[in-house]
Amino acid sequence: MTGIAPKRGWLPPLVAALIAAVLQTAALGYMVESRASILRNGKEVLLKTVPVDPRDLLRGDYVILSYDISWLPPALFKGGLPTAPAETAVFVRLAKQPDGFWAAAEASFKPLAPVDDSVVLQSQPFTYYPSSSENPSSINVDYGIERFYVPEGEGRVLEQARNAEALSVSVRINDAGRAQIRQIAVEGTPVYEEPLY
Amino acid sequence: MYRGRLERDFKHWVGMGLLPEASARQMLAEYDGRESTFRAGRVLLVLAALLLSASILLLVAANWEALPRLARLIGIVGLIWGFHLAGALLLRRGNGGLAAAALVLATMSFGAGIALVGQMYHLSGEAADAILLWIAGACVTALAFRSAAATTVCGGLAWAYFLTLLSEGDLGDIVQWQTWLVPALAVVVVVLVRVTDAGRARHLAYLLVMAWLVWLYIENPSLAFAGALAGGGIIAFLAAAVPGSPLRPMALEAGSAPAFYSFALALIGFAVLQFEADGLTGQVAAGAAVLIVALLGIALAGAQNGAVRYLGYAAFAGELLYLAFETLGSMLGTSGFFLISGLLVAAIAWLVIRIEGRLMRTRRKEVSP
16 A cells, blocks of 8 residues: 555645635636626627426526527528537527517527627537438527526426416626526516626 | 454464564554554544535525525635635644544535536536536645545545536547546546545546446447457556566555456456357357456465455356356357366466465475574
């Protein structure tokens, strides 16, 4: 086995404690601020959701949200689709509809240039497998806003509203195309408004 | 375990007059005083710390509204600071056991913090990425304090990462970088074990690599992969166990682990080869190979390494049973196979006994005059 004599610490314990606590606090602080800054400065869009109480071991109960823009028809991809399987992400241009909701106007596997009155949203990375059929089906993508964590036992109300298609979600999106949920409304009435911190 | 055997042997030698009783007592006292010796109190302390950590993690998961979330975040950061500072103060007072428990709580609080931020901002990304950040934080604590307890937490988290990948179905595809992160994490844990002197936590890393290799094979089965497992395992085992191998002294210094895990890897490889083999010749060759590897392990490393010896016995017995039930061609054929292998092994045993007898005679001659 290893040496019989115990090894001694190389840092004074208090210095070790400071290093570990500062670095771990900084990591948490970075996580918080990277999300809070989207809520603070991002451009707001309103999304429509389409139709369990799942639980995550560490983060608790959540409601699964799926959006109109989670399924992208191939016609939206004006630049065409990749022909080989690839690790990639999709960029989606959102434009405001007459009913107030935002919908996908254009999608691409390459970054989209910013245009007035529209917001570009970037999907989570995923592996794209080209379809061999003549009429390829819609492409399913995630944006990192598919879960909403709720206090234990409160998920039911939201789920019923979601299944009745009465749920709308306000999302803020930053210049890099990352999204953050800001508000959830049932029949237009806000039920959860997310504070910055 | 070792402590019990040591005491029994000392009593035997004291009875034979080979060892003065006072020396035996001193040696046992020295052994009991070592840092690495099992102490029930210390182990219970760390287990208590794990229970408290589970309570913190679930408090976060409950998303309890009575506490505003900013207060929860500040509370978690407070716990991270509190437990690290408590660990430092306890170390300065020389209270290693309590310090280890405090550092376990500190690393687990960091995990609770990550979960809390994920919950606050509804991060629907993969849990595996969160665990990676958690491992990084635990590594910092382990390195800064040279804490064996925090290293063990890292080993457990590396397993958690592997199991999360498995449950999310992300593993096995050779193209994906996450697949290669698992052995990289095992290397990180081994380095931490060396630096922090965490001893037994190394097994978490070795077992992780074995489980990962088996999983990789299940996802990408091929004859070449099975052959590589078997060949790599046998080469590693021979390097660690053959007398005269340049790597043998290093392997012996690291304890019984290198020989045992390379032996286990070789056995897994040959067992998988047997699974791949088809046709009578292939079956006979694969079966004979497993038996030969088991015998090789017992013969080369069985004397110093109990773990290899018992794994060798188990593999040998398992293979015998498997061949007896599987039937090589016909029952008569299987019987013939066992007859030939029985005679061969008996001949080898006769040779080994003669060599061992000569060795023992020369050793006795060296000691007696």
